[in-house]
Amino acid sequence: MLWSTTVPELPEVETVRRSLIPGVVGRRVDAVSCSGARLRLPVDGDAWRRLAVGRRIDGLDRRGKYLVLRLDGAVGVMHLGMSGRIAVAPSTEPAPKHTHLELTLEGDLALRFIDPRRFGLAVALDGDELERFPPIAGLGSDPLTDDVLPALLRARRSRVAIRNLLLDQRLIAGLGNIYANEALYRARVHPAAPGRRIGPQRARRLAGAIRTVLVEALRTGGTTLRDGGFLDPAGEAGSFVVCLAVYGRSGEPCRRCGATIVRRSLNGRSAFFCPRCQRV
């Protein structure tokens, strides 16, 4: 039984990718079925059948928060949105509620895309369409494989709050609200600091913080909040939640200085920070 879910940011998606590889790579897709429900984009069952059935899964890649299933020239692009999971189980087991796509694999396995909130995406494309597919084409640098410093230096042209710039996938691909806030804390940068106030020194510190927070989260299997959420494909909860310094800790003391962690809405999304450690 394989599993994944909730607030999946780069470390969670990468955890899912690594966990899925041994079970699915090398297997042929025998059949496809889909719910017909509309996710971020419609799940096109005909396209999936045309592009996946009879083909072998060559590999599973990640682009930012997107998973890319390589299908012998075609690709399946998936995004877990807020509540997406990918489960691999015997095809005889009943599909869980909110299963929107099911690929029956050789060996009577079923790879299922499950997404209660339907913020996710599961699209089949010809391989040569991938780079032009808008969500993929627009992605910025990937913090696990690229240096994000150039992206952060580009942010100096903007008046937008740095927390929001970090969430902009066209600049850096893979951060969500949890790791954006955690990286800012580690770099001692205030989430509301405008991009143009992030000079080269703070940009370098932030680039380093982004990398270390993601690597650390990846090492601990991602973040599982107490409201359930993310489980890796073996059904294990990630343990990074115990490393969170600011996210979800409003009212609690800063582990560095003891000041009370603050939650403030920034463009409609919660920002968490230490008002003493982090400078605008």
Add this chain to the structure above:
DNA sequence: ACTCGCCTGTCG
């Protein structure tokens, strides 16, 4: 460059 809407489950 900002706001809203999409969705469902969970909590106060």
Add this chain to the structure above:
DNA sequence: CGACAGGCGAGT
């Protein structure tokens, strides 16, 4: 019952 969670695209 309403607020909230939040990635992302459409609309203004």
